[in-house]
Amino acid sequence: MAHPIVRNDQVWCPLCKDYAYLLKIIKAAKLADVSCKTIYRYVEEGKVYSVKIAGSTIRICSSCLLTQGN
């Protein structure tokens, strides 16, 4: 995985082609009103941009999340 490009608190998302805030999985799940499992599925399917932090923790792009349908 490429090293993320960070600007202030935002990270460059290659899917959105813009800078976006990253969310913890649990926060993303609450925001999108889906389960954490669904968020992980989005990540696996490449529907949302994700960044690995400290080896195991994943943060995901908030803008990608907002473009996900049902």
Ligand SMILES: [Zn+2]
């Ligand atoms: Zn994105």
